[in-house]
Amino acid sequence: MQTVTLSLKEKNAVPIEADSVNTDNFASKPKDEIGAILVWYGNAQVAVDDLFDVVVDGFGSVDEMKIIINGDVSRVKRIGQGMSAGEIEINSNVDMHCGSNMTGGKITINGDADSWVGCEMKGGEIVVNGNGGYYVGGGYRGEACGMKGGKITVTGNVRDYLGEHMCGGEIVVKGNAGLLPGISNNGGSIIIEGNTTMPASEMMKGTIIIKGTVLDFLPSFTEDGTEDVDGVTYRKFAGDINAGGKGVLLIK
Amino acid sequence: MSELLIKNAVVCDPINNINCVKMDISIKDGKIVESVSSGAKVIDAGGKLTMAGGVDGHTHCAGKINVGRFMSPHDMRMTNVPGLSGKEAPTATTRAQVGYNTPNAFAIGYRYAKLGYTTIGEAAIPIIGARHTHEEFEAIPILDKFGLTLFGSNWQVMEYIRDDEPEKLAAYVAWGLKASRGYGIKIVNPGGGEAWGWGKNVSGLDDPVPNFDVTPAQIITALAETNEKLNLPHSIHLHCNNLGKPGNYETTIASMKLLENLKTSRDRQAMHVTHVQFNAYAGTSWRDFESGAPQVANYVNSADHLTFDLGQVIFGPAMTMTADGPVEYANSRMLHAKWSNMDVELEDASGVVPITYSPKMFVNAVQWAIGLELALLVDDPWKVMFTTDSPNGGSFVNYPEAYTYLMSAKRRTEVIEGLPEMALGRMNLPGIDRELDLYELAIMTRAMQSKIYSMDTKGHLGVGADADIAIYDLKPDSIDTTVEYAAVKKAFSSTAYTIKGGEVVVKDGEIAMTPEGRTYWVNAKVPQANTDAMQVDLAQKFKRYYTVNQANYMVEDAYLPHPVEITTEAL
Numbered sequence: 001m002q003t004v005t006l007s008l009k010e011k012n013a014v015p016i017e018a019d020s021v022n023t024d025n026f027a028s029k030p031k032d033e034i035g036a037i038l039v040w041y042g043n044a045q046v047a048v049d050d051l052f053d054v055v056v057d058g059f060g061s062v063d064e065m066k067i068i069i070n071g072d073v074s075r076v077k078r079i080g081q082g083m084s085a086g087e088i089e090i091n092s093n094v095d096m097h098c099g100s101n102m103t104g105g106k107i108t109i110n111g112d113a114d115s116w117v118g119c120e121m122k123g124g125e126i127v128v129n130g131n132g133g134y135y136v137g138g139g140y141r142g143e144a145c146g147m148k149g150g151k152i153t154v155t156g157n158v159r160d161y162l163g164e165h166m167c168g169g170e171i172v173v174k175g176n177a178g179l180l181p182g183i184s185n186n187g188g189s190i191i192i193e194g195n196t197t198m199p200a201s202e203m204m205k206g207t208i209i210i211k212g213t214v215l216d217f218l219p220s221f222t223e224d225g226t227e228d229v230d231g232v233t234y235r236k237f238a239g240d241i242n243a244g245g246k247g248v249l250l251i252k
Numbered sequence: 253m254s255e256l257l258i259k260n261a262v263v264c265d266p267i268n269n270i271n272c273v274k275m276d277i278s279i280k281d282g283k284i285v286e287s288v289s290s291g292a293k294v295i296d297a298g299g300k301l302t303m304a305g306g307v308d309g310h311t312h313c314a315g316k317i318n319v320g321r322f323m324s325p326h327d328m329r330m331t332n333v334p335g336l337s338g339k340e341a342p343t344a345t346t347r348a349q350v351g352y353n354t355p356n357a358f359a360i361g362y363r364y365a366k367l368g369y370t371t372i373g374e375a376a377i378p379i380i381g382a383r384h385t386h387e388e389f390e391a392i393p394i395l396d397k398f399g400l401t402l403f404g405s406n407w408q409v410m411e412y413i414r415d416d417e418p419e420k421l422a423a424y425v426a427w428g429l430k431a432s433r434g435y436g437i438k439i440v441n442p443g444g445g446e447a448w449g450w451g452k453n454v455s456g457l458d459d460p461v462p463n464f465d466v467t468p469a470q471i472i473t474a475l476a477e478t479n480e481k482l483n484l485p486h487s488i489h490l491h492c493n494n495l496g497k498p499g500n501y502e503t504t505i506a507s508m509k510l511l512e513n514l515k516t517s518r519d520r521q522a523m524h525v526t527h528v529q530f531n532a533y534a535g536t537s538w539r540d541f542e543s544g545a546p547q548v549a550n551y552v553n554s555a556d557h558l559t560f561d562l563g564q565v566i567f568g569p570a571m572t573m574t575a576d577g578p579v580e581y582a583n584s585r586m587l588h589a590k591w592s593n594m595d596v597e598l599e600d601a602s603g604v605v606p607i608t609y610s611p612k613m614f615v616n617a618v619q620w621a622i623g624l625e626l627a628l629l630v631d632d633p634w635k636v637m638f639t640t641d642s643p644n645g646g647s648f649v650n651y652p653e654a655y656t657y658l659m660s661a662k663r664r665t666e667v668i669e670g671l672p673e674m675a676l677g678r679m680n681l682p683g684i685d686r687e688l689d690l691y692e693l694a695i696m697t698r699a700m701q702s703k704i705y706s707m708d709t710k711g712h713l714g715v716g717a718d719a720d721i722a723i724y725d726l727k728p729d730s731i732d733t734t735v736e737y738a739a740v741k742k743a744f745s746s747t748a749y750t751i752k753g754g755e756v757v758v759k760d761g762e763i764a765m766t767p768e769g770r771t772y773w774v775n776a777k778v779p780q781a782n783t784d785a786m787q788v789d790l791a792q793k794f795k796r797y798y799t800v801n802q803a804n805y806m807v808e809d810a811y812l813p814h815p816v817e818i819t820t821e822a823l
Contacts, residue, residue, distance in 0.1 A: 140326050
């Protein structure tokens with residue numbers, strides 16, 4: 001087991017892009033090597049230990065790797081991007097693209113996550129103990145697929161375009177979701193326990209379950225009886241028929 | 253005065269009947285000369301394959317490609333062809349590069365140069381969009397450029413054909429070439445672009461264009477006659493009706509037959525038919541779809557008035573872009589894909605739709621085969637221009653891959669083994685054993701272009717030619733191109749040297765310098781009285797219909813800081 005604790009020395013005004021801060025990159029490295037890993041600080045590259053206090057405890061492969069991030073990293077982007085295993089715990093709000101493209105492992109965010117958390121995620125798990133921003137589990141502009149696998153859980157609310165262009169995986173939002181969750185969905189499942197507006201537009205495949213109130217329900221769905229999930233009976237809708245979709249939308 | 257001597261080059265120069273012969277090439281002030289002084293800088297080619305700089309006579313590099321860029325922001329990070337796609341940081345000599353199918357303008361210049369190409373032709377300039385096209389041309393480094401101007405669904409053109417006013421038609425085309433600083437006449441789905449303004453298409457050569465009472469056949473014939481009257485360096489450049497539809501090979505052959513007896517003003521073809529792969533489909537629907545390449549190739553073999561290019565398909569993501577508006581609508585519906593549609597006022601239509609050609613899809617597999625069949629079944633390579641209609645059939649950075657299909661039956665067999673069984677019965681490629689040699693490849697990629705565009709300083713290495721030269725890291729006397737296709741692909745993907753206008757622009761696959769390229773355009777002279785008469789009609793068009801006035805419409809000289817004006821006299 002290897003635990004690396006990064007503590008931000010000083011809240012940054014210039015954005016930091018920390019796509020190199022991930023378990024794969026840190027695993028099996030001693031303190032000085034981890035500290036020397038470069039991150040983007042504005043338009044310049046600086047070493048991790050210029051910005052963070054680094055404490056390394058133990059030594060291990062990526063599977064046994066845990067990174068703990070302390071301090072206010074609400075302007076640090078791309079933490080955990082592309083990671084394949086291990087664990088990251090962030091005790092703060094975090095900036096955009098946290099866990100994007102990850103294929104395995106777990107990221108726990110004890111705070112709010114800014115937009116694009118888990119975008120293009122392919123595996124692993126992200127837990128946001130707070131609120132999510134826009135495009136949770138979304139896609140890159142122009143690509144056909146956003147999230148393809150793995151699971152994102154948000155205990156608070158999320159903003160618009162939850163799971164945009166999602167092709168697989170699972171998203172659970174305990175609170176409310178903003179406009180157009182599941183837009184252009186092409187697979188996977190989304191559960192929204194709170195309220196939302198205009199869900200599942202242009203949905204082709206996949207399942208969306210909404211336990212709260214739906215505002216501005218789109219007319220382009222056909223009602224298709226009911227379905228029981230975990231002992232709860234939902235009204236079942238199929239669509240979006242405007243797009244020739246065969247998605248399933250379950251509304252309480 | 254700069255002098256350069258290339259020693260020990262194994263030269264493949266079909267225009268001058270030189271088939272891989274070791275020789276020296278002398279260059280002075282950007283031109284190839286008989287000899288240079290002893291003080292000349294020397295490059296030792298060491299027996300490597302040396303050809304004239306490649307000429308891509310039909311590519312989408314400026315103008316509509318921008319719509320493709322808007323629609324595919326993810327294209328910038330595609331790395332399908334290592335070294336020739338994706339993001340590359342700027343260096344001391346190069347600017348930042350991104351993209352694959354729709355790379356940025358700098359990347360287009362650098363990557364063509366790395367493939368040994370030094371001249372490219374934009375396949376379609378709408379006159380009203382020509383200013384922008386030339387702005388993009390200027391941003392593409394290294395390469396010389398030219399563009400073909402769209403006339404095939406133009407109101408003024410169709411009215412003059414209907415009213416039988418050939419002199420005014422010639423005056424309008426000459427003016428349109430000048431207004432767009434274009435090089436030749438492009439015709440896209442003649443009449444179809446106008447019909448698309450009404451949500452319709454024309455169904456074939458004899459289907460009248462709505463409200464104009466002219467047929468596509470009349471448009472093709474009249475513009476071809478005008479082309480010869482104006483004595484233009486290129487022939488008409490025709491994208492046939494019914495593109496992309498099963499059974500369209502009949503329309504294609506019928507279009508070709510229209511000009512069998514046209515008397516040309518120059519020693520070149522009467523017509524160039526473009527991206528014929530998309531127009532050589534047999535069958536009656538996508539269910540019984542099959543290759544129509546043998547029928548088209550048979551006709552081309554029997555005719556001597558035309559040339560064509562392939563529009564070869566490359567498996568993987570591509571971006572279709574054409575002035576053929578109804579085709580792009582059909583594409584977007586069939587593929588459930590993003591669709592851009594643009595009305596080009598009085599001149600044409602336009603659309604852009606992304607596509608992915610999959611070797612597992614029966615239709616795509618047959619399309620892939622049709623392009624190769626056309627190249628291999630037409631006996632005379634001087635009739636065949638190699639293209640992928642980049643990026644419609646695939647990005648130009650795949651050219652080296654496609655060369656291996658043409659040069660190696662073994663390589664083709666490898667690909668064919670991965671295709672669906674159903675596709676194999678609909679194609680003829682598995683039975684074709686022809687393998688092109690380097691000489692034939694040189695014809696299809698540079699030499700024939702010199703002839704079809706009447707560019708006597710391009711596409712060859714004779715004295716007087718521009719010193720645009722590609723030296724590939726491949727020794728013709730010690731390679732079997734039919735077997736060692738991996739080495740062929742590698743060599744053609746990154747030149748040992750690319751020389752443009754006498755300057756080394758690529759060395760060992762790296763950009764060495766980035767001079768500005770030039771833009772060729774044709775100033776066709778017609779009697780002033782005809783122009784004056786035509787202008788009276790044209791003024792009405794601007795007054796009544798155009799959203800811009802004429803003074804804001806013409807491409808001005810300032811848009812072409814590096815022009816090469818070719819003047820022709822009407823016959």
